[in-house]
Structures are given as structure tokens and as C-alpha cells.
Amino acid sequence: MALRCDLIIRDATIIDGTGAASRRGDIGVSGDRIVAVGDLGGASADREVMAGGKAVAPGFIDSHTHDDRAVLCGPACMTCKISQGVTTVVVGNCGVSLAPARFTNRPPPPLDLIGEDGWWRFDSFGDYAHELKKQGSEVNTYALVGHQTMRVEVMNGDVMRVANDAEIERMRLRVKQSLAEGASGFSTGLYYPLNMHATTEEVIAVAEPLRAYGGIYVTHMRDEADRVCASIEETLKIGDRVGCPVWISHHKCSMPENYGRSNQTLALIDAYAQSQEVCFDVYPYPAGSTVLMPDRLRDDVKVMITWSIPHPEMAGKYLSDIARGWNTDIRLAAERLLPAGQITFQMDEADVRRIMAHPMSVIGSDGIPHDAHPHPRLWGTFPRVLGLYARELRLFTLETAVHKMTGRPAAVFGMVDRGVIREGAYADLVLFDPNTVIDRATFENPKQESAGIEEVWANGVSTFVAGKGATGEKPGRLVTRGRA
Ligand code: ZN
Ligand code: CU
Secondary structure, three states, X not given: OOOEEEEEXXXXXXXXXXXXXXXXXXXXXXXXXXXXXXXXXXXXXXXXXXXXXXXXXXXXXXXXXXXXXXXXXXXXXXXXXXXXXXXXXXXXXXHOOOOOEEOOOOOOOOHHHOOOOOOOEEOOHHHHHHHHHHHOOOOEEEEEEEHHHHHHHHOOOOOOOOOOHHHHHHHHHHHHHHHHOOOOEEEEEOOOHHHHOOOHHHHHHHOOHHHHHOOEEEEEOOOOOOOHHHHHHHHHHHHHHHOOOEEEOOOOOOOHHXXXXXXXXXXXXXXXXXXXXXXXXXXXXXXXXXXOOHHHOOOOOOEEEEEEOOOHHHOOOEHHHHHHHOOOOHHHHHHHHXXXXXXXXXXXXXXXXXXXXXXXXXXXXXXXOOOOOOOOHHHHHHHHHXXXXXXXXXXXXXXXXXXXXXXXXXXXXXXXXXXOOOOOOEOOEEEEOOOOOEOOOOOOOOXXXXXXXXXXXXXOEEEEEOOOEEOOOOOOOEEOOOOO
16 A cells, blocks of 8 residues: 655655765655655655755754743744754753742843743743643753752852752752653853852762763853863763763853864863763854853953843943943943843854864754844854855765754764654654755844745644744654653
8 A cells, every 4th residue: 555644745855864975855754753765756645845856854953052941932932943944952051941940039140041030930840841741842852950050049049159968969869850850961051150169079969860860961161261171171070970971062262362272172072082972062153142241351352242131222232332332341331231141252263163073063052042132143053054164165064064963962962763864763854955045143133034944844743934934833842861
């Protein structure tokens, strides 16, 4: 009997996510799974999409996000991602996760970057997972729980010190319970004041349950500037002592005096990779973004304001221009803008490219979804890698670019049956035009949909169609490490 599918995408250039060369063929989907790949000339389907030689890849995995709350608020928050072809996001990065924590007031920065008052109501990760299931989401969610979040709650805000034994034990139990309830790993943001007083030993103690649960340790390292190599060593030491894989977030060599040092950092990571499992993500821009921190400003590094509670009109303006207008220096101007967010032009494009081209790197946007004037990475990361870095600059092949957004992160994170196009895998798919795909978001005008992404499916359900936007469907699920 002839095969009957729910959906067949015909005559596509299939880029399967493994890094293998693309091939022409058809893809059959039934329910939430890919049921056939190849020549499906004898098969029929309820819906047939003619790709006309355009590319079909596994849906992109955004390996580094702060979408903990965005996944709960519908297309208004998630169009930035689904319009890029994203079907899975990793939340809870940089030590900042929405669960497990309950706060009645606005939490200190950078926790406030994912949610203000009212959003901090998940006493356990299980509560968050339950809410996600109830609300549904446009994308699949893979979650980490964050050290900053747990420190603020467990230490009752008194975080400018090492945690005591009782506090460490409470955080350790929080991690353990979260992993049992569907979280996949633990993250730190040791760079941030809320986290920086935690010693390596505190991190190792809190992260201990990762070994038994097969979880992953993900870190925004203590220092991405002068002491970046020491930070890499600390990260690998934590992974070794805990007995878990490690993931370095948004790898960079920050500040002008460290430009070019990615030669050293990548060699160091390569050396460790001989004996330990390690991965790192990178976003395709030479500027970072986080909350505004006046103490860390420098005169030789440009800063753009992304939001400000007392001065919302300053979003999108350079701090130096604001300071000039106020007749003051950048530090005092920054104090006046708090709480606020910043984009920092602190990287060298050559380092960004070297890190992106490294075979172990994967792509993560690090987009900050609730900023008034966000870094353009929120809307542009994936099409920019495909269109600018693969097609135009030929930094790597299109197949390699796709692998860094799909098969590789799925393998390291342990996302079973995702990130690849093959029979039996989940039907997370993106149809795009490899000749036109490109980002349109810029630093000046950051909330722009990309070009060339034609349709996106998660678990077999269409979530985004070019020209129409979000379909309103919410087929996304919680994805847990190592379990189908
Ligand atoms: Zn970070
Ligand atoms: Cu981040």
C-alpha cells in the first residue's frame, strides 16, 4: 500500500544536520515524527509543500537564550525566534533561571532581565514545567536551573559572600529536585556580582547532583577578559570534579587588550577536549549585551543603552551621547539610568570568526527578549550565520553552519531524536531559501524579521509562515536531556 503522510515536503535540498553533504529529496511527516526521507514519489499526504530545490534543515536550536519567560508569553515574545527558523530554545543560562524561585519584589539585576514582579512564582522547577505544559509554547524548551537565582533566594539576598554549608546544601537539593522534575542542567554566571562570591568549591558542591542525573554544567565564566584562560581552567576543573560535561557560554575574548587571544583559548579548550566533554556557543556579532553595570564601564569601549526604567527614552542611544547631553561623565550618566541594560562593543570580529569557525562551537543567540531596544542577535542570529558567514564570507559550508545550529547542540545537550533529519526523528523542520536567507536586524533597528525563512514546523506542526507570521500553534514541549 502506498505511504500516506500528514505532510510531505517535496523536492527539497535536504541539509540533515549531521554536517553531511546536502542531497535532493522529499520528507514525509506523520504526527510529530519524520516517517520517510528520500524519493516519496509513490506517497501522498494531506498537505504537500513544493520546496522547488530550497533547503530544508532540522529546526534550529538556540543553544543560549534568556527565554524562560518568553516561552510562556506567546507569539508576541517568540516571533523573534520562530521567524529565524528556531524550534528549540535552551533557557536558564548565565545562572539566571525563572525557576525554582519565588520573589515578591523585583529581583536584583541581572535576574530582572527575564522577569519583573509577578513572574517569580515557581517554587519548584516542576511548577514551571507544569505551567509550560498548560500554556503551550511555539518552541521546545530545554531548561537549566541557575545559580544566581538560587543564591538570591536561598541566601535571602545576602549574596556578596560565600554560601555557608546549610545554604549550599539547600541549593544542592534544589538542583537535585529540578533535575528530577525535568531540568537538564545547572548554570552559573560567575561574572555577575550575585554569583562572583561563590568559590569554585561552592559551585562544585551545588552542582554535585549533575553526575547522578547525567546533567550538564553551563557557565558564563568568571572572566572573559584578562583572565579568560584561568576561567576556562576553572570551568573544566568543575566538570572534572563533578563528573559532568561542561558548556562555555558565549565564548569571547573581551576588551581591546585581549583581542586575538582566541588563538590561546581555543588551543586550551582543544587540549582539555582530549579527556573531557566540552562545548561552547557563540553569537555572530562583535558586541555583547547585558544589564548596565556602571563600575565596569570604560572610556575606550562603546556602549548603547537597551532599556532604562527611569529613562525609557534613552533606549537605542549611545551612553557617551547621553552623558554629553546631560553634561556629565558616562559613569554618572549610567547611575542615573539604572536599572537599565547595555550593548557593549567589546570584541574583535577576527576572534568572533575564529571561534565560530572552530569545529566544536555551536550557535546561540544570547538574545534578551524583553529589552526595549534589544541587541540585534535576538532577531538575526541564525539567518546571519547562514547568509553572511556561510554564504557570503564562506567561513564554513552551509552544511557546517546548519550542523552548528542543530545536530551538534542536540548531541551535546542530549536532545534525543532532535537536530537531525532522518526517519523516526521529531519533525522539527525549517524551509528556507539558501540564496536569500539573511538577517535584517541592526543595532539601530533591531526588531526586524529576517529574510528567506519560508516555513517552520515544530513536532510536525507549522509555527511560522513567511508573509503571514506566527501561526498561533503551540506544539512546543519540554525537552529533557537523554530521554526521548
Ligand atoms: Zn551570559
Ligand atoms: Cu546569556
